[in-house]
Every structure is written in structure tokens, then in C-alpha cells.
Amino acid sequence: MSGIAGIVRFVGAPLDPQHIHTMTDAMVHRGPDGITHWQQGSVALGQCMLHTTPESLTEHQPLLSNDGALVLVMDGRVDNWETLRKNLKSKAIVLRDNSDAELVLQAYILWGEDCLAHIEGDYALAIWNGETKKLFCARDPLGNKTFTYYWNGKTFYFASELHAMLALPEVPQELNEGILAEFLSDQFYSMEETFWQNIMRLPAAHLATIDRKGLQARRYWTPDLWATLSYTRDEDFIAHYREVFSDTVRRLSRSHKPLSAHCSGGLDSSAIFAMVEHLSRQHQLLAPEINGYTLDFSFDPDANESVYSRAVGEHLDKLIEAITPASPTITWYQQNAKKYRDFPPYPNGAMGISIYEKVRTNGGRVLLHGVGGDEWLGSGRVYYAEELAALQFRQIAEKLKQDANNRGWPTAVWWLMRYGLVMFLPERIMKQVRHIKHHQQYCPPQWLSSDLQKALKGQQKKQFEWPKLKLRWPGQRAELNILTRPYYSFAQELQERLSASYQLEYRSPYRTREMVQLSFMMPKRLLRAHGFNRYAHRKAMSGLLPECVARRQTKAEFSVTYVKVMQQIETEWEAIRPRCAKWLQPGCKDSLIQAHSFEKNLLWEFFGCDSVLADYDKEINLKGNNGGRAQNRRPNRNSPG
Numbered sequence: 001m002s003g004i005a006g007i008v009r010f011v012g013a014p015l016d017p018q019h020i021h022t023m024t025d026a027m028v029h030r031g032p033d034g035i036t037h038w039q040q041g042s043v044a045l046g047q048c049m050l051h052t053t054p055e056s057l058t059e060h061q062p063l064l065s066n067d068g069a070l071v072l073v074m075d076g077r078v079d080n081w082e083t084l085r086k087n088l089k090s091k092a093i094v095l096r097d098n099s100d101a102e103l104v105l106q107a108y109i110l111w112g113e114d115c116l117a118h119i120e121g122d123y124a125l126a127i128w129n130g131e132t133k134k135l136f137c138a139r140d141p142l143g144n145k146t147f148t149y150y151w152n153g154k155t156f157y158f159a160s161e162l163h164a165m166l167a168l169p170e171v172p173q174e175l176n177e178g179i180l181a182e183f184l185s186d187q188f189y190s191m192e193e194t195f196w197q198n199i200m201r202l203p204a205a206h207l208a209t210i211d212r213k214g215l216q217a218r219r220y221w222t223p224d225l226w227a228t229l230s231y232t233r234d235e236d237f238i239a240h241y242r243e244v245f246s247d248t249v250r251r252l253s254r255s256h257k258p259l260s261a262h263c264s265g266g267l268d269s270s271a272i273f274a275m276v277e278h279l280s281r282q283h284q285l286l287a288p289e290i291n292g293y294t295l296d297f298s299f300d301p302d303a304n305e306s307v308y309s310r311a312v313g314e315h316l317d318k319l320i321e322a323i324t325p326a327s328p329t330i331t332w333y334q335q336n337a338k339k340y341r342d343f344p345p346y347p348n349g350a351m352g353i354s355i356y357e358k359v360r361t362n363g364g365r366v367l368l369h370g371v372g373g374d375e376w377l378g379s380g381r382v383y384y385a386e387e388l389a390a391l392q393f394r395q396i397a398e399k400l401k402q403d404a405n406n407r408g409w410p411t412a413v414w415w416l417m418r419y420g421l422v423m424f425l426p427e428r429i430m431k432q433v434r435h436i437k438h439h440q441q442y443c444p445p446q447w448l449s450s451d452l453q454k455a456l457k458g459q460q461k462k463q464f465e466w467p468k469l470k471l472r473w474p475g476q477r478a479e480l481n482i483l484t485r486p487y488y489s490f491a492q493e494l495q496e497r498l499s500a501s502y503q504l505e506y507r508s509p510y511r512t513r514e515m516v517q518l519s520f521m522m523p524k525r526l527l528r529a530h531g532f533n534r535y536a537h538r539k540a541m542s543g544l545l546p547e548c549v550a551r552r553q554t555k556a557e558f559s560v561t562y563v564k565v566m567q568q569i570e571t572e573w574e575a576i577r578p579r580c581a582k583w584l585q586p587g588c589k590d591s592l593i594q595a596h597s598f599e600k601n602l603l604w605e606f607f608g609c610d611s612v613l614a615d616y617d618k619e620i621n622l623k624g625n626n627g628g629r630a631q632n633r634r635p636n637r638n639s640p641g
Helices: 017-025 081-090 100-118 177-185 234-252 267-281 306-316 330-340 353-361 383-389 393-407 409-418 427-441 450-460 476-482 486-501 513-521 535-540 560-571 573-583 600-623
Strands: 002-009 035-040 043-049 070-078 121-129 134-139 148-151 155-159 199-201 206-211 214-219 259-262 290-295 320-323 366-368 505-507
Touching (some): 002 017, 002 070, 017 035, 017 043, 043 121, 100 121, 100 134, 100 206, 234 513, 259 267, 259 353, 267 290, 267 366, 290 306, 306 320, 320 353, 330 560, 330 600, 353 366, 353 486, 383 393, 393 409, 476 513, 560 573, 560 600, 573 600
Parallel strands (some): 259 290, 259 366, 290 320, 366 505
Antiparallel strands (some): 002 043, 002 155, 035 043, 070 121, 121 134, 134 206, 148 199, 206 214
């Protein structure tokens, strides 16, 4: 984990050298192992270093090519470093050191923009070409690393965190009402926008090139929808699953410090911890040791998973340390939003701060977690559509009988119709059904102000839709859509930013290109079978997990993390409500503005947006009579947070 920043001015005078320092100073928490800069005329790059792997100890950024024509800055990690190193050496490429940054730079020299097809891992990177005067930028396939930018047609600014750009006087701060409307309605559409107009996020799996002619961005990776596994026996599919999962965890375990893993007691995090311990015993772990942590919710039965985490520890004869969940005050959330000029972490995300602090105290810099397990390599009932597409009538009969035994014949037949036959209706009919469903589900809330309702309708038009892709079977479109769900992207970025503030790299084996591709290749009938979702995953972990966890189908519920902070928000609501009133219809001010009239999640959204915009609105109020434009009104840089 690290942080990157850069300024490239294509037109005009050379840059002020202080500007790149201002940007990296705003992200000093990302660079405990040093902050370095490179500047040449109208181009400046900066990197904040956090060593997380043995190879990173020899890494120096910004990294220049031998001829000085190329300069790289990267926040990231190459997980296929072994293969990539061999491939480069086979092409007579001389590697100057063992760092991941050197691998990426040499891959770019050899393959150009196509280098991304050869790189596996989490990364946000930028490479300046001084000869062609072009900047190349990219973000990893799952968006695990963040990349934000501002482009005014003459100068391109980028950083790991958007507030680093807002620290510069020439970067305007103008409210994006579309994103405000998305948060206040709890409806998310944009994969690229932020709270500030023209400050954008490079979407996952995208690259961008910037030169005097402008900015061009494109998607460089989509899962291979036609790739399959040529096995005939279920046992072989499951063995393949275990092999890919094991190798993915092994590669993500690379650390020169003690490796840490969050083992909540849920199926996903427990499987990662169990596999890490298995690799350690097989002398394949790429870290000196492993420490396990869980959150102690013994005070709340709905969130308490201690019986499962203890069972994992006893099964592996390995200590899993129980930590009291963090419970920040609303002041902490407000200061976080003010500092980062972005929405604060949600309480059920902030609860993990206590683990971050413990990991850091124990000398760790890498934390493995189970985020992504719910999205990938699980399945609904769409296995009926997949088997119908393949004309596997024997498999359909077996699944129908299996579902009937578990839920009865009427339900099983309904599933066959709903998740099988219906999916083969003509696309024009399915498109109309989706349109009606979307309209019913995502109608703008009537209590939002007219301006925000209009802004929300504008955002809905920006919702990503896959182009016409040749699908192997109809249900693949739903799985593809997981990659472009705006809220998932936003939540991942929040968690990455939060862990980075505690100088930790947050790694998820389930959120890798390899595991996602495997999700598209595994037969869906093996992802849900015999009454269990994630069936193949459970079978693959046989022997590594205790039975109570391997067969667990319940989920912990963490609404308790909201209780304390919501009580504080309601107490402070009278101070907050005048600022929120402008976001509502005039007739709703006396009724809906009352805290108890809102659903709890909407009250949280109002509080979060108010926290982001508190200083911005202060400036509007102070300067509102001076005739200045909003984008020229900047917040007080000495404000708390």
C-alpha cells in the first residue's frame, strides 16, 4: 500500500514545485516509509511509500527507465510476480531489482498498454512518457486500489485520495448535486463521479491516456464469458476450485511483516484464515507468521459470532484474538468527512478500526479479509438457465429433484420457470421487464427537493449498461453486473481509505481477477447444491474448517454498530436539520425533517452528506452576498480534521 499523486500541465508555464508536495503532504499517512518526488518542467509526480512485501524494501519511486524517458508511480502489488519475472527475462529484459514497480515498468516498455493483460494484482498507476508527452494511467480489474483525477483540458491532476487535489487552489471545489442526490436517496448510479464536479474516479478495469488532444479512457478487462472447465466429475471441479483458491491466498500472503487475517467466524473469512494456516504448515506461506483477529460482539446476540471463531481456532489449534469493536463518536465521523472531503465510513465498517490498531501495534502491515465472498462464487437459482443453455436435461432433472426434496415440488417447479425458462424470453421483452422493474424500484423520492429529484433522474441515465456481449447463457449478464454496481465500488474505496489511514494494506482473495474468472467458469449447479449456497467452496474447504462453520448458513447482523452513533445524531439533529432542510420539498420540512420520521439508513445518509459539505456550506454562507461563484469558494483549510 502507498499513495500516488501527479500533475501534468500540457499547456502553460512550468509547475510550482510546492504543489506536488502539497498533494503528498495531504496523504502523509500513506507514506510512513518515505515520500519522494520527481519533477521536470510541467510534470511532477509523487509517491508515499509503505513497505508491505520483501520486494518493496528495494523499491524506489518515482521510478525512471534507463533512458529517463519513462517515469512510473504506483500504489500496488503484482501478485503474479513469479510468472511475470520469468516472462520478462525470457524476452531478454534485464531487471534492475526485484521490486514490483520494476516489473510493471519493464512490462510497459515491452508491451505498451497491453501490459495490463500480463499483470495480476491490485494497483493504481501512472506512467509519464517524456518523449511522446503522454500520460498512461490504470486501475486494477476489481478496483481494489483507488485513482481519482481532475482534468480541465490543460492540466491533469491525479491522486490516491481526492482531498489531495482539493488542497490545491487551482482545483475548483464545486458541489456535484447528482452525487448528493444519489446519497440522499440511497440510490447509486455513477461509477466515476464524486461529490465534487469534474473530480472523477477512474473505474475499475479501466485505463486512460492523456495528452494535448485530451483524455481517452477504456475498459481493458472483462471476464472471458466462454471459458469453461473441461471436467466431467464434480470432484474434479471442486479440486480445481481448491487449487485456485489456495494459490490465490498464497500469493496474497506475501509480507515481510507478520501477516494478519480477520477471522470473524463467517464462512468467507474463516476459509481464508484456515487456508493461510494450512499453507504455513506446508511451508508455502509467504510471510514470517500469521495472526488472527475477530471482533468480540458477546454483548449483542445478533452480531456475536464468537462460537464460530472459537471453533475455527480450536480446530486449527491457533489463537484468534478477540478485539472489542470500535465505536467512534459522531465527531470522529464528521472530522473524517471534513479531512477527506468525502463520505465517512459506515459504522459497520468503522467497527474494524480496533483490529487495524491492534495489527499496527503488533507490527503488521497486511490484513486479509473475506469481502467479496458474498458476491463471487455463490449462486442463486440460475443454474437452471445454465443447464438449459447447455441442453443438460439430466442435470436439470437432478437439480429439480434435489430442490423438491429441500423445498417441495411447487417451489422447485416455480424456480425452474423463474430462473430457467423465463430467462430465454426474447431480449426485447426482458429489456421491457427490466425497465418496468427499475422504474418501480428507483423512482426518485418525493420528499427530495425538485432540484435534487431532477439531478437524480440525470444520474439514472449514467448507469452503466454492458454493450451487446455474446453470452454463453442468459444468466451471465446478472453476474457481469456485479462488476459495475456503483455502491460496491464506493464501499470498497471507503474501506481502502480507512485501512490506509492506519497504514495497512487491505487484501481480499475473493476480489481478484482469478477468483472472479473462476466464478464464471464453475458450473452454477455446484455453487448451490444440496440446500447450500457456496457448495463448491464448502466442499473445497473440507477438513480445513470445523463442521459448524463449513455448514453454517446464518449471517451476523451488525445494526448494533449504528445504535450509539444514531442516538448521537438524533441528539444533535436540531443543529443539523437547518442545513438539511434545503434538500427537501418545502412541504416536508416540518414532518420529514424530524429524525424519527426517517428510516435509519436515510438519516445516516443525511448526516454523512452534511458532514462532507459542512465547511463548503459555511463558505457559501459567508460569501453568498459577494457574487462569487461556488467553485471559487474554498473551505477553511484550518478546520478540524
